[in-house]
Amino acid sequence: MKKNILALLLAASMPFIASAATYDDLISAAKLGDTSDIAQMVKRGASVDTTDIEGNTLLMLAARDGHEDLVDYLIKQRAKVNARNAAGDTALRLAAFRGHLKVAELLIAGGANVNMSGWTPLIYAAFNGHLDIAKLLVKSGADVNAASENGSTALIVAARGGHIEIVKLLLANRADPNKNLESGETAFDIALKNSNTDIAELLRRAGGKSGKTITIEVR
Secondary structure (H helix, E strand, C coil), X not given: CHHHHHHHHHHHHHHHHHHHHXXXXXXXXXXXXXXXXXXXXXXXXXCCCCECCCXXXXXXXXXXCCCHHHHHHHHHCCCCCCCCCCCCCCXXXXXXXXXXXXXXXXXXXXXCCCCCXXXXXXXXXXXXXXXXXXXXXXXXXXXXXXCCCCCCCHHHHHHHHCCHHHHHHHHHCCCCCCCECCCCCEHHHHHHHCCCHHHHHHHHXXXXXXXXXXXXCCC
16 A cells, blocks of 8 residues: 555655656757757746746757747747846847847747847947947847837947947937936946047937036036
8 A cells, every 4th residue: 555655645746756857858958059958848847938936948049049940940930039037138138238149030030039128239239339239230130219218218228338430320310318317417428437538429420418417516
């Protein structure tokens, strides 16, 4: 009788053991870009939208690390391309931040949103100076004047980082040089603060001005 009960308990626990093993294998395979292993587990019933503890889907993990083949496979398996992790990032945001052009192209072709609340993929690309991805996003309809919660725009972060070619791209596509941060600072102010005088001059020629308020004390 005891043996039968033990057998039943062991049998009941097996799906949980298998599930835990599959979960770990899925996450590891996604990080390594192992499309073959992922495909086998999906055939056995694993979800293509499995997430890690930070809310990163398999697609996000693959996109973040530039695994093009796996990204392509997951998109074809109808993985959620616009899912967000705990930080609010999407697969396209992560690809843009890391500079994975081919991955970004696959995601956009697969229906990834180029515009969203918060830090957009374009702001991420501008922040790290990924000109090729910035061009792709602008061509795909990215809002060049979209701002994050603190007012950061692609132009402001490009001015901060000294990414002059991205500044030129954004200005050529009607980026507003006078959008400002919560502090009131514009891209012009940020460029000067970071000693990017060549960018500051470009912004000035485009109509950019300082957003700072000068207080004159009268005695």
